[in-house]
Amino acid sequence: MKKIFPSLFKLKKEILILFFIAGGLQLMAKLPARIASYNLSSFTPQQSYINIEKLKSINAPADFANPDFGKVAPRVNPNWYEQYSKRTATSRSFIAEDGSVVIGNSYSPVNYLDKSGNYIAINPNLSPSAEGWSAMHQSFPTFLHQDGSTEISL
Numbered sequence: 407m408k409k410i411f412p413s414l415f416k417l418k419k420e421i422l423i424l425f426f427i428a429g430g431l432q433l434m435a436k437l438p439a440r441i442a443s444y445n446l447s448s449f450t451p452q453q454s455y456i457n458i459e460k461l462k463s464i465n466a467p468a469d470f471a472n473p474d475f476g477k478v479a480p481r482v483n484p485n486w487y488e489q490y491s492k493r494t495a496t497s498r499s500f501i502a503e504d505g506s507v508v509i510g511n512s513y514s515p516v517n518y519l520d521k522s523g524n525y526i527a528i529n530p531n532l533s534p535s536a537e538g539w540s541a542m543h544q545s546f547p548t549f550l551h552q553d554g555s556t557e558i559s560l
Contacts, residue, residue, distance in 0.1 A: 449533050453478035462486050464501050472524045478517075480526035483508075493517050493525035519547040 454476050455461050461476065467474060469490040478484045479498065486500035486508050493499075495515045500508040512518070517525040529543035538552040549557040 453484055455484065455487065465490055474526055480529045
């Protein structure tokens, strides 16, 4: 039958595709519209761990000197307590509230080494600075000056 009416089968495919598109549009029309709201007037504050005693109990005293100690890394569940000595450039290790171990690995760096040899969480978000805005918590700190010029520290 395909040999006799090849154009009919092609037409059926096109009608079927059109039917699904039209059906999807009708479904979308019934869903409530969502308008994204972006905070363009202030900066999100750095999250900190609430239970510092629990954080101290899973880290060695030497880890307390890490500049990130007590801070929740960007895009990390605040109910996971980080083990700072287990950080690498591409991984982090946590103890969850229930005692389970959570290990996060990445193909690209999530931490960078500071001058003191501590792995610091990469945070590319801008924050206010004296000259405008900056993203200091990364291998190459970046600046956006009030006059619109930019700067990268190498």
